[in-house]
Amino acid sequence: MEIIFSIFISPSYAGLMLWLLYGIFKLKPFQLQQEKQKTSFTICIPFRNEAENLPRLIASLKTIDYSTELFEIFFIDDCSEDHSVKIVEEFIQQNKDLSIQLLENSAKAISPKKEALSKAIKASTKKYIVTTDADCIVPEKWLQYFNAMVIQEQSDFIAGPVSYLSKKSFLDKFQSLDFLSLQAATLGGFGNKKPFLCNGANLCYRKKTFIELSGFENDKIASGDDIFMLEKMKFAQKKIDYLSHHEAQVKTLPPQNLKALFQQRVRWAAKTSAYKNPTSLLTAIVVFLANLGFMVFALGAILKLITWQAFLILFVVKFNIDFLILYNTAAFYQNLHLLKNYVIIAFLHPIFVTSTAMQSFLTSYEWKGRTYHK
Numbered sequence: 001m002e003i004i005f006s007i008f009i010s011p012s013y014a015g016l017m018l019w020l021l022y023g024i025f026k027l028k029p030f031q032l033q034q035e036k037q038k039t040s041f042t043i044c045i046p047f048r049n050e051a052e053n054l055p056r057l058i059a060s061l062k063t064i065d066y067s068t069e070l071f072e073i074f075f076i077d078d079c080s081e082d083h084s085v086k087i088v089e090e091f092i093q094q095n096k097d098l099s100i101q102l103l104e105n106s107a108k109a110i111s112p113k114k115e116a117l118s119k120a121i122k123a124s125t126k127k128y129i130v131t132t133d134a135d136c137i138v139p140e141k142w143l144q145y146f147n148a149m150v151i152q153e154q155s156d157f158i159a160g161p162v163s164y165l166s167k168k169s170f171l172d173k174f175q176s177l178d179f180l181s182l183q184a185a186t187l188g189g190f191g192n193k194k195p196f197l198c199n200g201a202n203l204c205y206r207k208k209t210f211i212e213l214s215g216f217e218n219d220k221i222a223s224g225d226d227i228f229m230l231e232k233m234k235f236a237q238k239k240i241d242y243l244s245h246h247e248a249q250v251k252t253l254p255p256q257n258l259k260a261l262f263q264q265r266v267r268w269a270a271k272t273s274a275y276k277n278p279t280s281l282l283t284a285i286v287v288f289l290a291n292l293g294f295m296v297f298a299l300g301a302i303l304k305l306i307t308w309q310a311f312l313i314l315f316v317v318k319f320n321i322d323f324l325i326l327y328n329t330a331a332f333y334q335n336l337h338l339l340k341n342y343v344i345i346a347f348l349h350p351i352f353v354t355s356t357a358m359q360s361f362l363t364s365y366e367w368k369g370r371t372y373h374k
Contacts, residue, residue, distance in 0.1 A: 010314060013290035016283060017321040020188030024328050027191035030245045032141065032148050039147040040126035041071040041204070046105070046116035047088075048078035050134035053253065054087045057134055062095070066143035072099035072126060076116035079105065084134075113200075114216040114225050121215070124207055131203045131225070135253045137165070145248040146204045149241060156209045156238035157230065159186065159195070160202030161249035163333050173341045175254040175261055177326065178349060180338060184329040185283065190242035195234065196280040200226035202243075202250040209238055224271045231277050246334050262356060269360035288357050291350035294318060319346055 043061075047054065061073060075088045085102070092100045103123065105116045121129055130146065132138055149158055161183065166176040186197040203226055213232050216225060233240055255261040272284045297314050300306035323342060330336045 009286070009289045009293050010317065012286050014317060014321055016286050017325055019192065020185060021321075021325055021328065023188035023191030024184065024325070024332070025191070027187055027242065027244050030145070030149060030243055030248075032145055032245070032247075033152075035148045035151045037067045037070060037144070037147055039070065039128055039143075039150045041066075041128045041130045041143055041146065042120065042124035042126040042207070043071060043073045043130045043132065044076065044117050044120040044124075045074065045132055045134055046076045046078055046113050046120075047080065047084055047134035048112070049080050049082045049084060051080075051082040051084045051087055053135040054084055057132075057136055057138070058087070058091050060137040060139075063140045064138065064143055065140050066147070068098055070126075071130075071143055072101070072124070074101050074103060074120040074123065076103045076105050076120050078112045078116055111216075111224075117225055118215055121207060121210060127207055129203075129205055129207050129210060131200050132250055133201045133252060136201050137251045139247060139249065141247055142250070145243055145245060149243055150204075153241050154239060155204075155241045156206045157233040157240045158204040158243050159190065159198035159230070159241075160204070160243040161246065161333065162199040162201045163249050163251055163335060164254045165251045166254065166338070170341070171258060171261070172254055173338070174345055174348065174352075176335075176338050177342065177345050178352065179254070180326055180329055180333070180335070181322075181349075183333070184325045187242070187244070187329060187332065188325075189279065190244075194279050195230060195240055195242070196227075196275075196277050196283065198226050198230050201252050202248075203229075204243075205229065205233070209233070213238075227271065227275070227280070231275070231280075234277065244332070246332065249333065262359075265352070265356040266360045269357050272357075272360070288354065290318065291353040294350040295354060322346065 045057070064071070077085050077088070088102050092102065101123070103116075103119055105112060105119065117129075117131060128146065128150065130143070145160075146158060149155055163183070164172070164176045164179050166172045182197060182199075186195075186199070189195045189197055210229075213236055217228055217232060230240070255264050269284075272281070275281050275284070294314060297306060297311040301308045301311040323339075323346075326342065327336070327339060330338050
């Protein structure tokens with residue numbers, strides 16, 4: 001095991017991380033040049049039992065600095081059992097100057113979020129679709145940035161940055177750093193022009209292109225409206241871009257407890273078997289094996305089955321490469337304070353990655369009060 005890891009897995013992981021780091025360096029900040037506001041957008045927001053979070057999102061939607069004639073907002077209720085619908089209805093009544101609609105999703109949908117978005121896109125009257133989630137806060141210049149990129153790049157698909165609204169608890173700090181690693185992979189992939197990750201909390205794509213490609217695939221998988229659409233756009237050779245500016249980042253709430261965090265990551269990992277992008281698959285495999293190997297080496301050193309020197313060499317290499325990746329990503333998001341807890345989290349993170357990955361292949365997962373099976 002020690003020889004196999006040293007010859008194959010460790011160099012593969014180091015190579016992958018250096019490749020991502022190179023991509024992060026290549027991804028230059030996108031410049032907003034005060035382009036004329038002319039692109040029209042439909043903002044699509046599916047929600048289910050989000051009464052606690054919707055007021056925060058709605059407050060941010062009111063601050064969007066963009067011509068109200070050029071955007072509309074569609075809320076799609078996915079069978080909420082709280083007073084979420086009432087909150088949206090009050091928002092509509094109190095903001096007659098905005099074009100807002102409330103749609104209802106089917107109770108029998110296999111993939112509720114994809115169906116909700118499809119319903120909104122079908123009803124859309126604008127040229128571009130923008131998606132976010134009900135537990136998010138959107139930036140004031142959000143549509144200005146998308147408009148500028150559409151004008152400058154003629155994009156079919158634009159992925160935007162996402163970060164967590166972190167609190168002071170250790171769990172939030174752990175999640176924020178873990179989420180930052182996913183954003184690092186996103187930045188690195190786009191910087192190397194081989195994108196494989198994005199987040200539906202901050203996406204924009206051309207409605208005409210969505211229809212041309214027959215909408216979403218993998219409708220039997222609950223989530224994946226973001227990554228599967230990215231794959232579809234990529235394989236169809238459409239114009240794909242990343243909105244690389246911290247002012248365009250959407251902020252979202254992290255899961256509120258350890259169980260919710262675990263379920264979220266199991267849900268995300270469960271999509272891996274359906275990936276068609278070889279970069280996605282290779283990255284997932286290498287990262288999993290590297291973290292599994294880290295745990296095996298640590299246990300082997302404790303049980304004196306391998307030398308402590310072998311474990312320490314692996315730890316030093318992984319610790320430093322991961323830090324370089326996270327430091328440059330945190331700098332992009334202007335969140336360098338997240339690295340204060342890096343040392344202790346560096347030991348815990350491999351356990352988290354391997355356990356969620358393994359469970360994703362073995363069990364069902366919960367999402368929005370529903371249970372989904374493999």
